[in-house]
Amino acid sequence: MIKYIGSKRVLVPWITETICRVSQVTPLRRVVDLFSGSARVGHALKAQGFYVIANDHNAYAQVLAQALVGADARKYPVGKIQPILERLAALKPKTGWFTQTYCLKARYFQPKNGARIEAIREAIEAYQADPTLRAILLTSLLLAADKVDSTTGIQMAYLKRWAPRAWNELHLAYPPLLPGSGEAHLGDALEVAGALEGDLFYLDPPYNAHSYLGNYHVWETLVRFDNPATYGVAQKRTDVRERKSPFNSKKEAKAALEQLLARIKAPHLVLSFSDEGFFRPEEIEALLEGWGFVVRLSRPHRRYVGARIGIYNPQGVKVGQVSHTENREFLFVASQKRAVALALAQGEPTAKLALGG
Ligand SMILES: C[S@@+](CC[C@H](N)C(=O)[O-])C[C@H]1O[C@@H](n2cnc3c(N)ncnc32)[C@H](O)[C@@H]1O
Incomplete structure (x- = not known):
């Protein structure tokens, strides 16, 4: 798969496992990956048997999803x-x-x-x-x-x-390529969210000001x-x-996420975020109010390679200090079913049942 910053390369098993756990409580068929990027999450979900509907606003991402999610290997x-x-x-x-x-x-x-x-x-x-x-x-x-x-x-x-x-x-x-079909859309998440139909939406918007x-x-x-x-x-x-993208702007990201959440019509949602993003976990939970039952899952995560190597000047001399080499990744699972939240919180040492629904 392609090198892609913010891609969920290492986190894919955790994300698919979480979505599979939701599906064990209430069977899911159609999963929408609204910010699909490298298409590796959609690809992994398709491999689990879900019908995946991918979307991104960049043309290269749509092409990757057309092949990795949409094309039938048979x-x-x-x-x-x-x-x-x-x-x-x-x-x-x-x-x-x-x-x-x-x-x-x-x-x-x-x-x-x-x-x-x-x-x-x-x-x-x-x-x-x-x-x-x-x-x-x-x-x-x-x-x-x-x-x-x-x-x-x-x-x-x-x-x-x-x-x-x-x-x-x-x-x-x-x-x-994988057997089976899927969809790959090219659109602004805010514009297409209301029109896409899924049992669960997976959201992985940009975390910071760098445009993809x-x-x-x-x-x-x-x-x-x-x-x-x-x-x-x-x-x-x-x-x-x-x-x-408004999701790349500290000023606009909150209103954009709010609007997006209001437009999605689905019973379940999984939202990826890291503690390096624009929002604190509590702010996301506040935004998810109205979605029913919310569980916060979290994992430590090694930062991108540059942060681990250090900062060097053009002469190759180490200049500056990297503030940290590890961050925390979150998955917020929001569901209209209490049983989903309870099942996900069970046996998860990091789970936090954020809202009573
Ligand atoms: C964090 S990346 C997603 C990474 C992806 N989950 C992966 O594992 O490769 C965020 C993606 O959102 C896309 N994006 C940013 N703003 C968007 C918008 N308004 N509508 C649709 N896609 C958007 C970017 O092109 C980028 O591919």
Whole structure:
């Protein structure tokens, strides 16, 4: 799966287990993952047998979800996809806008890989008639490009010296598709929430002021392939400045979450948050009032790698102190059924039954 800041890579088993525990009390079928990002949570839930409806407002995230959540592996088996990937992998490299911008003006990929990515991306346009197949091929390309990039995992900047992995050859592989169907929407959570129907909504909104479009602008351009106007050393798309999310604003996040919770029509909700976000757990519980019975689950979590390595100046000298290397992750489970809250609180040393409902 793709490197994605704020992604629930380590927490996926905990999240799926929690949702499965809700389903043991009251069987769930449709789960909405409203801020799907890398699609790894939706993918894990699909693997558990849920019908997953993913949504995100960035195009690269929709493509990942179209493949990892939406595509049925039985209709797109490896035998059908692999020959196409081999044809794409054999294409003559092309040094056009993408390579110029992201490998020469900026340095996200070695030019040899950038030019292959560009040729492959261009050829994928021929598969527009089958949007699922196109998304599978794009996902394979995104996952391959992510393995040879030269960043720390976000595209706000690239590394001064090439990352060792950037020298590797780009390799297209069959993505981890699952049998069964699902949905992948591209929309603003606030706009689509009321229209999506699910037995349970999983919410994982951004925690801080860093926009995902700014952090993953190269993926957005690779998927849209629209040669946008760019700016700065990082060559970000200029629409990073316009396409904002209220969930990235300390001022707007609370009202946005309030509105979102009012629009969701579902009997159960699981909300991810960390103690590094805009809200204290008590504030979230106050926002969830009206949702019925609320349980707060929490786990310690190792922070992102930069926080553990420390802070260095360009000469490689350690400057500054990292305040902490561990934070706390929360899952708030809100349910209209008391039995759900009681079942989740049982045997969970960290559980806190926040409201009586
Ligand atoms: C914390 S990440 C989700 C990570 C995801 N659960 C994972 O494991 O990869 C938050 C996601 O919300 C998306 N997002 C931010 N604002 C949004 C909005 N208003 N509507 C829909 N998606 C939004 C971002 O693009 C980002 O992918």
